[in-house]
Amino acid sequence: MRAMVIGCGRVGSVLANRMDEAGHQVIVLDRHQQAFRRLSEKFSGERIVGNGLVEEFLRPTLQEKTDILFVMTDKDNVNLMIAQRVKQSARVGKVIAVVHDSILAGLYKELGVETVCPTDLVITELQQVTGES
Amino acid sequence: MYVIIAGAGKVGYHLAKLLMAGGHEVMLIEKDRSKVDLLAIDFHDAIMEGDASTMEVLKEAGTNRADVIVAATGNDEDNLVICQIAKLVFLRPRTIARVNNPRNEELFTGLGVDASVSGTKIINAIIQEQVKAGDMMIPLLTLREGDVEIVEVELSRSSHIVKKKIRDLSLPQGSIFIAVIRGGEVIIPSGETEFQPEDKVLALVKRSSEQALREIL
Secondary structure: OEEEEEOOOHHHHHHHHHHHHOOOEEEEEEOOHHHHHHOOOOOOOEEEEOOOOOHHHHHHHHOOOEEEEEEOOOOHHHHHHHHHHHHOOOOEEEEEEEOOOHHHHHHHHHOOOEEEOHHHHHHHHHHHHOOOO | OEEEEEOOOHHHHHHHHHHHHOOOEEEEEEOOHHHHHHHHHHHHHHEEEOOOOOHHHHHHOOHHHOOEEEEOOOOHHHHHHHHHHHHHOOOOOEEEEEOOOHHHHHHHHHOOOOEEEOHHHHHHHHHHHHHHHHOOEEEEEEEHHHOEEEEEEEOOOOOOOOOOEHHHOOOOOOEEEEEEEEOOEEEOOOOOOEOOOOOEEEEEEEHHHHHHHHHHO
């Protein structure tokens, strides 16, 4: 599988490491070179320094068939804009955007943008811990 | 009209002022608290602090009764989301986004933004118009939404048509000379009119023939 991860933060870096270990072809994009320090030493994928809002840096997914794209920078609106841009390309199989604002995550899901909301996940987890589901 | 403007930067601020002077009701939404405090002296209740790309803030601003929403922040991604919420949740008829990167204009139009305005593109168009004037062809009047123009050209000594009579020239289709101004006098040209250096020539020209006319002159 060919995957691209935009945003090499705490979550993005672990996801990239795991997919790489599992033998997938992984491309990681982040605006800051330092972010790649979070990747494992064994990471064999491609690292690109750049801004996902700028078309040039989306080329790996726009021009070559990509099975899955994870858009997970720390800014909801950036993730939503990138996801909607990339979804217009027929070369990308699945696009998943991380959106922290629970209401926005729900709204864009209705619009056909696949979103994952960390806030909702934490709340669900906490409710389970306290036995209130 | 009730207009909500997101972003109290230069664009949002001046637009709000203009609309208020025109008697419209305005709400300016700004993220930066210090900016809000500063502008509150001027805007009183017509400014509020908040992130306009969230449902709560747009609701509080009364988006459900707004006629127009203008997303004028400096971030294209915020402007897109603001317009999309206004359009899709509050079902507003008119959403306008400022586009900071002109390459995003096309993307926005496909994603539920009614109109996008790119400052960069507008300034470029004006500069190009000025550059055209710089090569001596000055647009005086535009007719039929830009299809036809009256242009003025001052002939230099090196112009191809100097010392030539109009009947000896082959003018491009869709263009005609309408007047020659020579030393303050207006000459209505005929086939016998011979051009001299420093003549100011007025021509009526179709936009499609403008380039061909420029080449002859």
